[in-house]
Amino acid sequence: xxxxxxxxxxxxxxxxxxxxxxxxxxxxxxxxxxxxxxxxxxxxxxxxxxxxxxxxxxxxxxxxxxxxxxxxxxxxxxxxxxxxxxxxxxxxxxxxxxxxxxxxxxxxxxxxxxxxxxxxxxxxxxxxxxxxxxxxxxxxxxxxxxxxxxxxxxxxxxxxxxxxxxxxxxxxxxxxxxxxxxxxxxxxxxxxxxxxxxxxxxxxxxxxxxxxxxxxxxxxxxxxxxxxxxxxxxxxxxxxxxxxxxxxxxxxxxxxxxxxxxxxxxxxxxxxxxxxxxxxxxxxxxxxxxxxxxxxxxxxxxxxxxxxxxxxxxxxxxxxxxxxxxxxxxxxxxxxxxxxxxxxxxxxxxxxxxxxxxxxxxxxxxxxxxxxxxxxxxxxxxxxxxxxxxxxxxxxxxxxxxxxxxxxxxxxxxxxxxxxxxxxxxxxxxxxxxxxxxxxxxxxxxxxxxxxxxxxxxxxxxxxxxxxxxxxxxxxxxxxxxxxxxxxxxxxxxxxxxxxxxxxxxxxxxxxxxxxxxxxxxxxxxxxxxxxxxxxxxxxxxxxxxxxxxxxxxxxxxxxxxxxxxxxxxxxxxxxxxxxxxxxxxxxxxxxxxxxxxxxxxxxxxxxxxxxxxxxxxxxxxxxxxxxxxxxxxxxxxxxxxxxxxxxxxxxxxxxxxxxxxxxxxxxxxxxxxxxxxxxxxxxxxxxxxxxxxxxxxxxxxxxxxxx
Amino acid sequence: xxxxxxxxxxxxxxxxxxxxxxxxxxxxxxxxxxxxxxxxxxxxxxxxxxxxxxxxxxxxxxxxxxxxxxxxxxxxxxxxxxxxxxxxxxxxxx
Numbered sequence: 001x002x003x004x005x006x007x008x009x010x011x012x013x014x015x016x017x018x019x020x021x022x023x024x025x026x027x028x029x030x031x032x033x034x035x036x037x038x039x040x041x042x043x044x045x046x047x048x049x050x051x052x053x054x055x056x057x058x059x060x061x062x063x064x065x066x067x068x069x070x071x072x073x074x075x076x077x078x079x080x081x082x083x084x085x086x087x088x089x090x091x092x093x094x095x096x097x098x099x100x101x102x103x104x105x106x107x108x109x110x111x112x113x114x115x116x117x118x119x120x121x122x123x124x125x126x127x128x129x130x131x132x133x134x135x136x137x138x139x140x141x142x143x144x145x146x147x148x149x150x151x152x153x154x155x156x157x158x159x160x161x162x163x164x165x166x167x168x169x170x171x172x173x174x175x176x177x178x179x180x181x182x183x184x185x186x187x188x189x190x191x192x193x194x195x196x197x198x199x200x201x202x203x204x205x206x207x208x209x210x211x212x213x214x215x216x217x218x219x220x221x222x223x224x225x226x227x228x229x230x231x232x233x234x235x236x237x238x239x240x241x242x243x244x245x246x247x248x249x250x251x252x253x254x255x256x257x258x259x260x261x262x263x264x265x266x267x268x269x270x271x272x273x274x275x276x277x278x279x280x281x282x283x284x285x286x287x288x289x290x291x292x293x294x295x296x297x298x299x300x301x302x303x304x305x306x307x308x309x310x311x312x313x314x315x316x317x318x319x320x321x322x323x324x325x326x327x328x329x330x331x332x333x334x335x336x337x338x339x340x341x342x343x344x345x346x347x348x349x350x351x352x353x354x355x356x357x358x359x360x361x362x363x364x365x366x367x368x369x370x371x372x373x374x375x376x377x378x379x380x381x382x383x384x385x386x387x388x389x390x391x392x393x394x395x396x397x398x399x400x401x402x403x404x405x406x407x408x409x410x411x412x413x414x415x416x417x418x419x420x421x422x423x424x425x426x427x428x429x430x431x432x433x434x435x436x437x438x439x440x441x442x443x444x445x446x447x448x449x450x451x452x453x454x455x456x457x458x459x460x461x462x463x464x465x466x467x468x469x470x471x472x473x474x475x476x477x478x479x480x481x482x483x484x485x486x487x488x489x490x491x492x493x494x495x496x497x498x499x500x501x502x503x504x505x506x507x508x509x510x511x512x513x514x515x516x517x518x519x520x521x522x523x524x525x526x527x528x529x530x531x532x533x534x535x536x537x538x539x540x541x542x543x544x545x546x547x548x549x550x551x552x553x554x555x556x557x558x559x560x561x562x563x564x565x566x567x568x569x570x571x572x573x574x575x576x577x578x579x580x581x582x583x584x585x586x587x588x589x590x591x592x593x594x595x596x597x598x599x600x601x602x603x604x605x606x607x608x609x610x611x612x613x614x615x616x617x618x619x620x621x622x623x624x625x626x627x628x629x630x631x632x633x634x635x636x637x638x639x640x641x642x643x644x645x646x647x648x649x650x651x652x653x654x655x656x657x658x659x660x661x662x663x664x665x666x667x668x669x670x671x672x673x674x675x676x677x678x679x680x681x682x683x684x685x686x687x688x689x690x691x692x693x694x695x696x697x698x699x700x701x702x703x704x705x706x707x708x
Numbered sequence: 709x710x711x712x713x714x715x716x717x718x719x720x721x722x723x724x725x726x727x728x729x730x731x732x733x734x735x736x737x738x739x740x741x742x743x744x745x746x747x748x749x750x751x752x753x754x755x756x757x758x759x760x761x762x763x764x765x766x767x768x769x770x771x772x773x774x775x776x777x778x779x780x781x782x783x784x785x786x787x788x789x790x791x792x793x794x795x796x797x798x799x800x801x802x
Contacts, residue, residue: 077733087730087736093736093792096789097728098713105717107796108785108796
């Protein structure tokens with residue numbers, strides 16, 4: 001404790017020096033000592049005690065887990081419109097783009113010029129992923145169908161695969177008789193129903209459905225917008241319509257005949273009566289066309305027009321607002337092509353006749369009323385006669401091929417979509433055909449109204465269906481054909497557009513094949529040489545652009561591959577013993593492709609197309625396209641050479657004539673001159689000779705003569 | 709003028725989309741829809757930054773001028789700058 005006087009606190013301090021050696025050890029100590037005044041003795045002590053259980057100390061090393069986001073939800077930072085606009089206007093952006101755009105454009109152009117990363121090795125190789133044996137190139141027999149119930153011998157005239165149901169093939173059969181025999185047996189034929197049979201893979205013996213028609217059907221087609229409507233062309237020139245909506249469920253769920261049919265198969269086929277065959281039902285037709293105003297002879301081809309356009313009486317093309325196919329085109333052996341409309345005609349004249357018909361005809365109860373308005377009063381919309389000009393003989397069309405252009409609507413799309421949606425919810429559009437009639441239709445301009453026709457004489461005609469006004473009579477007359485080519489030696493039975501190229505048409509007839517391009521008017525792109533056997537049917541392959549199948553009259557099928565050989569078929573395979581009447585391939589999946597071949601004896605063969613024939617090689621589409629382009633160029637070249645040759649020929653002829661004329665003139669004049677020259681020479685010669693002989697002048701001789 | 713340049717670039721053959729992104733990866737102008745743009749902008753911005761830093765790490769005097777990413781389906785081109793990024797997506801094969 002240090003004590004000091006109070007007055008000395010806070011006083012200014014004065015330091016003075018002091019010698020350190022004056023004190024011993026040179027430091028002054030201020031030691032502490034216990035001062036008795038301030039010592040406290042502890043008298044109380046506060047202590048606490050507690051009882052606790054046994055303590056155990058343990059230590060361990062734990063993993064240090066740092067918190068991590070299990071998931072984050074965020075939205076990106078974006079500029080508002082204003083900010084974007086401001087930035088867009090800024091000078092920096094403009095400068096930046098200016099400086100950067102050149103390099104970007106160089107890079108873009110580099111890519112446009114050439115793809116530097118193309119793997120050439122890969123490009124050369126063919127696709128390796130094959131499922132089947134690559135060496136297997138033959139068509140494998142899958143199944144065959146024959147109708148064993150019919151008493152008369154039948155042949156198959158037309159095949160179609162059901163567009164939606166798997167494994168359903170439909171064939172039309174006709175009796176295998178010539179015209180005279182038909183007339184002879186006409187009584188017997190009337191009793192028999194002419195049928196279209198529905199065959200399913202599941203049941204090779206019994207057809208699933210049988211459609212009845214008044215007479216033999218030679219061609220038929222499914223309506224593309226409704227697979228339950230079928231239109232067929234008869235041998236007598238009528239068109240028959242069926243509506244199988246009521247029986248659609250029968251064919252959709254087809255199971256292989258169970259115990260029910262086991263008993264039936266034990267009996268021989270020809271003992272079975274049609275009534276006991278409970279599986280197949282005869283379905284009567286819905287409507288037939290009018291006999292007087294339709295075709296007079298067999299209908300050879302029938303097509304549904306695309307649902308994107310429709311035609312009026314003059315042949316002008318309009319938009320189709322219905323969204324369904326409602327028009328047909330047929331061609332027949334009476335040299336006409338007719339357009340038909342399945343909607344009710346809006347004429348007041350037909351009303352009284354309709355009333356009459358209602359009284360007389362009783363409609364069977366199981367026939368759907370879809371086409372009742374057409375039955376027996378159906379007239380074609382327009383008729384085109386294929387006349388040969390002055391002569392009375394006309395062309396007899398056998399097959400048609402229309403331009404299947406799909407017209408794309410631009411502004412009307414939304415409306416159409418709505419219409420379609422509304423319609424599908426209500427009823428089947430085919431049951432309500434009158435609804436679409438009142439729409440005012442928009443005409444379509446620049447629609448190609450030309451089409452190819454193959455005739456019985458082997459000619460390919462390219463003609464127009466639009467009627468034009470004949471300037472003399474003022475009536476509408478069908479146009480003359482644009483082009484006519486006589487290429488085939490026999491009747492043409494196939495005129496078909498390639499499924500890959502819309503302007504390539506294949507025509508098969510007689511003993512050869514021709515491929516045409518629509519705009520090339522000079523001739524066919526390819527015309528094969530005559531085959532040893534007659535070709536009787538053909539079809540493009542559905543998946544390979546350069547392949548088509550041709551059936552021969554000896555039961556062989558020729559498979560042509562345009563990329564392999566163009567002078568002969570790539571392959572030939574025997575299918576049956578008789579003439580092949582129809583070929584129709586169909587694809588169900590990339591692995592399964594079938595081809596249906598019908599023969600003259602009424603058997604339908606279904607064969608499976610092997611991998612090699614159904615899968616296109618790499619770039620096959622472009623290679624075949626290139627091949628066609630080359631052929632077009634070749635034709636052009638031939639044309640040009642022809643022109644040049646003609647010119648050269650003319651020039652040569654002219655030269656010859658000129659030479660002849662010159663020589664002729666030359667000889668006439670020159671002959672005279674030469675004669676004169678000769679005569680003068682002779683006179684001179686005479687003079688000189690006489691003179692050399694010393695006989696004197698000629699004048700003397702004359703005087704001597706005078707004297708005499 | 710900015711519009712002209714962008715339109716010119718967009719009209720090249722095979723160009724699928726063009727976009728201008730600022731230095732932070734926020735899109736300013738674009739021809740694609742919003743979600744795609746935002747995705748491209750965010751991812752490519754990060755990649756460009758990484759690429760730039762890589763180039764500069766190796767040689768500090770060097771700088772990234774252009775970045776091209778070639779994928780199976782198309783090619784993405786990024787032109788970086790101090791403040792902006794121009795991204796062009798092109799489909800080079802015919």
